[in-house]
Amino acid sequence: MLFYLEGIHTVGVDRVIADAGVAKATFYHHFKSKEELVVAYLATEYERQRELFSAVPGDGVERIETILAKLAEVSVGPGFRGCPFLNAAAEFADPDHPVRHLVDDYRAWYRDLMRDILVAAGRSDVDQKADLLLLVRDGIAVAGGLGDKAAVEAGVRTALAGL
Amino acid sequence: MLFYLEGIHTVGVDRVIADAGVAKATFYHHFKSKEELVVAYLATEYERQRELFSAVPGDGVERIETILAKLAEVSVGPGFRGCPFLNAAAEFADPDHPVRHLVDDYRAWYRDLMRDILVAAGRSDVDQKADLLLLVRDGIAVAGGLGDKAAVEAGVRTALAGL
DNA sequence: CTTACAGTAGACAGATCTGTCTGGTACCGT
DNA sequence: ACGGTACCAGACAGATCTGTCTACTGTAAG
Numbered sequence: 477m478l479f480y481l482e483g484i485h486t487v488g489v490d491r492v493i494a495d496a497g498v499a500k501a502t503f504y505h506h507f508k509s510k511e512e513l514v515v516a517y518l519a520t521e522y523e524r525q526r527e528l529f530s531a532v533p534g535d536g537v538e539r540i541e542t543i544l545a546k547l548a549e550v551s552v553g554p555g556f557r558g559c560p561f562l563n564a565a566a567e568f569a570d571p572d573h574p575v576r577h578l579v580d581d582y583r584a585w586y587r588d589l590m591r592d593i594l595v596a597a598g599r600s601d602v603d604q605k606a607d608l609l610l611l612v613r614d615g616i617a618v619a620g621g622l623g624d625k626a627a628v629e630a631g632v633r634t635a636l637a638g639l
Numbered sequence: 640m641l642f643y644l645e646g647i648h649t650v651g652v653d654r655v656i657a658d659a660g661v662a663k664a665t666f667y668h669h670f671k672s673k674e675e676l677v678v679a680y681l682a683t684e685y686e687r688q689r690e691l692f693s694a695v696p697g698d699g700v701e702r703i704e705t706i707l708a709k710l711a712e713v714s715v716g717p718g719f720r721g722c723p724f725l726n727a728a729a730e731f732a733d734p735d736h737p738v739r740h741l742v743d744d745y746r747a748w749y750r751d752l753m754r755d756i757l758v759a760a761g762r763s764d765v766d767q768k769a770d771l772l773l774l775v776r777d778g779i780a781v782a783g784g785l786g787d788k789a790a791v792e793a794g795v796r797t798a799l800a801g802l
Numbered sequence: 803c804t805t806a807c808a809g810t811a812g813a814c815a816g817a818t819c820t821g822t823c824t825g826g827t828a829c830c831g832t
Numbered sequence: 833a834c835g836g837t838a839c840c841a842g843a844c845a846g847a848t849c850t851g852t853c854t855a856c857t858g859t860a861a862g
Contacts, residue, residue: 630770
């Protein structure tokens with residue numbers, strides 16, 4: 477998606493419709509504004525990640541390890557340009573903007589997923605550990621997006637050690 | 640600065656000069672383009688932070704603790720909207736853009752500062768620990784910018800535990 | 803067959819953005 | 833007194849952006 481690769485404000489509607497091979501009127505028939513498309517883009521990404529994560533096998537800490545490994549792999553891979561949600565948040569300053577609400581939802585979902593896994597595994601201090609896993613996730617996404625492989629690996633090590 | 644509070648692409652030159660109480664011609668007399676102002680803004684922020692950090696007292700790990708505490712305090716404080724460098728990187732997709740080079744420089748400087756402190760304190764695994772401290776810094780900035788106080792505190796705890 | 807709908811290309815309006823230019827004013831060193 | 837420099841307000845050019853509109857085409861259901 478162009479928004480992810482180049483940034484939301486830098487990509488205009490004309491670019492979007494040209495890329496999609498669609499007429500302008502058709503676009504505005506499906507979305508009442510560019511903002512609605514942006515929200516749909518993030519909502520889709522949210523859903524995609526939910527499915528991706530639910531497909532990760534394993535139990536307890538082992539499952540978290542697998543998730544972290546996958547996260548790190550993607551983050552240092554080609555085409556990665558940071559977390560779409562964090563990038564979007566940087567472009568939308570108003571915390572009450574729909575885009576920001578989606579970002580908040582996404583991060584809360586990730587944190588709660590981590591917490592649920594820890595609870596099911598009978599771990600202690602699940603809240604603090606979930607907060608840590610969220611923060612490390614953010615850090616890995618940032619470092620990966622900036623091409624900092626060493627920091628990504630440090631993040632994985634730290635997260636695992638923190639459990 | 641407007642760029643920090645509202646985002647770089649969303650703030651036009653007209654807003655900047657109105658805010659600065661300056662005529663347009665005067666602005667373009669000092670900066671040959673908006674991009675040059677953006678670079679100057681980040682360069683100034685870089686310098687400001689260098690001075691801020693050099694003023695932090697203490698030695699060794701104690702100094703890092705103080706830095707982290709300050710970082711966490713600022714990150715959950717009012718007016719904080721994330722790290723200006725990470726926000727800028729999210730808005731400039733091209734890794735070879737001058738803005739991105741400044742972001743890389745800033746993060747490398749922070750990492751090396753952490754490493755130098757660890758070396759002076761005679762610690763082991765200084766590289767890995769410096770990478771960790773950088774990643775946690777990124778995470779704290781992101782979490783703070785999104786109003787996630789719990790994650791900020793988890794970051795501080797983790798960084799200290801990792802030393 | 804006809805009606806309704808979804809699609810096409812692209813012109814257009816109106817706003818906004820970057821950057822230039824005009825014309826005039828104030829200060830400052832020589 | 834004078835030339836240079838920096839400043840001002842604001843018009844302007846040209847590009848680009850979002851969103852609307854016109855006019856036409858294909859298709860599927862009743």
